[in-house]
Amino acid sequence: MKFLADGMLGKLTRWLRMIGCDVKYFRNLKDEDLIGISIRENRILLTRDTNLFRRALSKGASAFLVEGRDEVEKLSMVAKRFNLDLEINVKNSRCPKCNARIHPVSKNKIREKIPPGTLKFYDKFWECPKCGQIYWRGSHWKKINRTLLEASKMMENLKE
Numbered sequence: 001m002k003f004l005a006d007g008m009l010g011k012l013t014r015w016l017r018m019i020g021c022d023v024k025y026f027r028n029l030k031d032e033d034l035i036g037i038s039i040r041e042n043r044i045l046l047t048r049d050t051n052l053f054r055r056a057l058s059k060g061a062s063a064f065l066v067e068g069r070d071e072v073e074k075l076s077m078v079a080k081r082f083n084l085d086l087e088i089n090v091k092n093s094r095c096p097k098c099n100a101r102i103h104p105v106s107k108n109k110i111r112e113k114i115p116p117g118t119l120k121f122y123d124k125f126w127e128c129p130k131c132g133q134i135y136w137r138g139s140h141w142k143k144i145n146r147t148l149l150e151a152s153k154m155m156e157n158l159k160e
């Protein structure tokens with residue numbers, strides 16, 4: 001499933017990429033450009049802007065109005081609507097920064113790019129082929145999973 005997020009949804013974009021969704025994100029793009037990309041690339045436009053949402057629909061784009069007060073709530077609503085698994089499967093994960101699919105990378109290849117302490121404690125690493133960012137399941141990993149679990153629980157409680 002392919003999405004396009006408006007400028008207000010930077011954080012949500014990162015979460016969706018982590019769980020494997022293809023999400024394009026632009027911080028400053030005019031409404032008509034967003035609608036154009038959504039139609040041309042067959043991407044579901046995610047927006048918090050009611051006017052943009054209505055305009056997109058009237059022009060034949062697919063769009064979803066993202067409500068919710070915080071990231072957990074937003075994420076649970078999008079996941080519910082599009083039947084997304086709120087779990088990280090690294091085989092599908094995309095780079096939260098740039099949307100490219102990340103690949104496993106051997107420790108030796110990245111030895112110089114990460115802190116020695118990290119090298120000592122972790123064995124599995126992933127690299128983004130596009131921006132070069134290296135990922136590992138560090139201390140933030142627990143927090144990420146906690147947030148996803150919270151969003152899953154909230155999703156179950158959302159009304160149909």
Ligand SMILES: [Zn+2]
Pocket residue numbers: 095096097098099100128129130131132133
């Ligand atoms: Zn990247």
